[in-house]
Amino acid sequence: MEVYPVFKTVNLCKKFDNGVTVLEGIDIEIYSGECLVIAGANGCGKTVLSYLLTGLLEPTSGKILFMGKNLSESRSVLRRSVGLVFQEADAQLIGETVEEDIRFGPENLKLPKEEIQKRLNYCINTFNLGQKKDYSPRRLSGGEKRRLALAGILAMGCNTVIMDEPFANLDWPGVIQVLKLVVELKDNKFTTVILTHELEKILALADRLMILAGGRIQACGKPSDVLDVLDPSWAVRNPCKQGLKIGDCTWL
Secondary structure (H helix, E strand, O other): OOOOEEEEEEEEEEEOOOOOEEEEEEEEEEEOOOEEEEEOOOOOOHHHHHHHHOOOOOOOEEEEEEOOEEHHHOHHHHHHHEEEEOOOHHHHOOOOOHHHHHHHHHHHOOOOHHHHHHHHHHHHHHOOOHHHOOOOHHHOOHHHHHHHHHHHHHHOOOOEEEEEOOOOOOOHHHHHHHHHHHHHHHHOOOEEEEEEOOHHHHHHHOOEEEEEEOOEEEEEEOHHHHHHOOOHHHOOOOHHHHOOOHHHOOOO
């Protein structure tokens, strides 16, 4: 399977109107089919980076390339190809029922009714939401809401998924649900980006690990190589300090 950069950023910088620089000098490539885990403490710029990659924020300077083209030239393709699961999944659940929520994206794309129904059936079955398709999304558990958010993304045909702090405020069963979804995405060769500070739950599934601290990339590479150079000042806990191996760093 051919591997190519889905995203490439060059000297990316984001400064807010109050003068605070959140990200500076960000040079990354995110490759097709990989699971990239971006770790960093709260406030390090992970969420801002996800908003920049998905076009929800504009960079102050630097470039973002999506599939080899400037992001500004490929927004229509981006919307159909890349989905972001917010830290607060409620923010993107807008249907009155689970089924309506999954239908919303494909209907906005004005797909044929037969194709919408096909995608709905696939997502309902894949994410085990059949018994709750008539429920209000607000009645779902935290893990179920993230499953629904991801179902809506896949129903649009996205093949790249970015998940911002996907384990936040979840209990053990909810974390397990999310991890099983990540495994399924990997098995189906989706490009997956996980932004988190909870490496003990996900590191075993990572192809690469990136550390973001102080608005800059401090290290990026194979998880074992990055952990070898982990600096306490980056405020990222090394889960292997507890005697675990990288392959043990998952709650599955």
